[in-house]
Amino acid sequence: MTPEFAPASDATLPLWAVWSDDPLPPDAGPWPAAAGFKAQAGQICLLPGADGALRGAILGLGDRARAGRDRFALARAQSLPAGDWHLAALPQGLDPDEAALGWLLGQYRFTRYKGTPGPSARLVCPEGVDADRGLAIAKGEFTTRDLINTPASDLGPDKLEAAARALANEVGAKVEVICGAALLKQNFPLIHAVGRAAASDPRLIDIRLGDEGPMVTIVGKGVCFDTGGLNLKPGGSMGLMKKDMGGAATALGLLQMLARSGDAAGLRLRVLIPAVENSVAGNAMRPGDVLASRKGLSVEVNNTDAEGRLVLADAMAYAAEEQPDLMISLATLTGAARVALGPDLPPFYCDDDAAAQAIQAAGMRVADPVWRMPFWDPYEAMIEPGIADLDxxxxxxxxxxxxxxxxxRRFAEGAGRYAHFDIYGWQPAAAPGRPKGGVGQAARAIMAALPQLTGR
Structure with missing residues (x-):
């Protein structure tokens, strides 16, 4: 589906958004009090006219002091009756850009397999808000969510390639793909080893947009389904593994945001997606195998379920050969990140203090929080086994x-700056602007930080 604003019109209905400690609109009359309206977060009070027809509504935003991560409060207004609405007044502390984007993000529904979107509540873009930019960000997020929510039966490596080609065509980017046995011929042994047991051939998708300015390379993990390989996951852990390409989905959504908003201007953008399925078959990689990598480092496979870092390694080594000014990896990589920070706060790693501060500050500013974790050098010995370069x-x-x-990080050598994001890519329970299911993480933070990261 496509996010949209309503056209400005005299026929739109007024919507008042109020914090719990705000006075109610003066012309609301006694009805809100009689209806028990307390302006609790998400509470809606429909206002009847003298003839009984709907004349407007009040949306509760809850406690102003406790808004916190719940910044896209206006997304709750999607439960309003279908029709076109305008903000009658913007309460203090509610940023108009956030209000507009929150509304757009709240429009998302995944209806590919069930139901058809019916008429919905639409908002006239608030005055002073860049509507095109908000729509570009929301559209990119919708792309990410649609890709993550689509099961592997309809989104294997071949279908992920098709989606990447369609998006590249939309934004005017160029695409090259290296597939199957060609991966071995062109020296991508890790990508091939991880994906060779699947029905759909492994591949490396390479998208380029722009031909001048700082070079920014984004590498997104595209494991379309992860059984764990011969270190087979239990059923409870395998159930969400359609989301294991969340890094690739977020990278594609970010590319769409940057291209449609105009933020890609003056950059050379490159998106690399190693697209594979980690499956079980007679030719699957085994625990204990020692594999070559594009960089020349040997890797001992002590768990076939730690495959994401393998496919990223070859793609990142390839990217680093071009010495980009900035390299970013996005991946649904470890359960350890979720144990440490939960599903809503992805950690990121960056050796450059100024870049890390810019990313974290940008994330908080645009309500897309990320949290810096350390590249802790004393742990380097933990990734060095006895019989190979890396474990x-x-x-x-x-x-x-x-x-x-x-x-x-061993495969990012050559990039000017490097940041790695260990995202979850899934919203376990519905929240304002984030329905249960696939979700983009870190894309808006990266987008907001790019001017500082690239010196533009």
Missing amino acids: NAPSGGMAGSITAALFL
């Missing part, structure tokens, strides 16, 4: 997100 799954289980980041 893809250090024993002991401690510091799992950090050791995965350290593993990836």
Whole structure:
């Protein structure tokens, strides 16, 4: 589906948004009090006219002091009756850009397999808000959510390639794909090893947009389904593995945001997606195998379920050969990150203090929070096994997100700056602007930080 604003019209209905300590609109009359309206978060009071027809509504925003992460409060207004609405007044402390984007994000529904979107409540874009920019961000987020929510039966590596080609065509980007046996011929042994047991061939999708300015390369993990390989996941852990391409989905959504908003101007953008399915078959990689990598480092596979860092490693080594000014990896990589920070706050790793501060500050500013974690050098020994250069799954289980980041950093050498995001890509329970299901994380934070990260 496509996010949209309503056209300005005299026929739109007024919507008042109020914090719980705000006075009610003066012309609301006695009806809100009689209806028990307390302006609790998400509470809606419909206002009847003298003839009984709907004349407007009041939306409760809750406690102003406790809004916190729940910044897209206006997304709750999607439960209003279908029709076109305008904000009659914007309460103090509610940013108009956030209000507009919150409304747009709240429009999202995944209806590919069930139901048809019916008429919905639409908002006239508030005065002073850049409507095109808000729509670009929301559209990119919708793309990310649609890709994550689509099951692997309809989104294997081949279908992910088709989606990437369609998006590239939309924004005027160029695409090259290396697939199947060609991965071995062109020296991408890790990508091939992870994906060779699947029905759909592994591939590396390479998208480029722009031909001048700082080079920004985004590498997104595209594991379309992860069984765990021969280290088979239990059923309870496999159930959400259609989301294991959330890094790729977020990278594509971010590309769409940057291109449609105009923020891609003056940049050379490159998106690399190693697209595979980690399956079980007679030719699957085995625990204990030692694999070559594009960079020349050997990797001992001590857990076939730690495959994401393998496919990223080859793609990142390829990207680093071009010495980009900034390289970013996005991946649903470790359960350890969720144990540490939960599903809503993805950690990121960056050795450059100024860049890290810019990313974290931008994330808070645009309500897309991320949290810096350390590339802790004393743990380097944990990723160095006895018989190979690197270990893809250090024993002991401690510091799992950090050791995965350290593993990836070995393949980022050559990039001017590098940041790795260990995202979850899934919203376990509905929240304002974030329905249950696939969700983009870190894209808006990166987008907001890019001017500082690239010196533009």
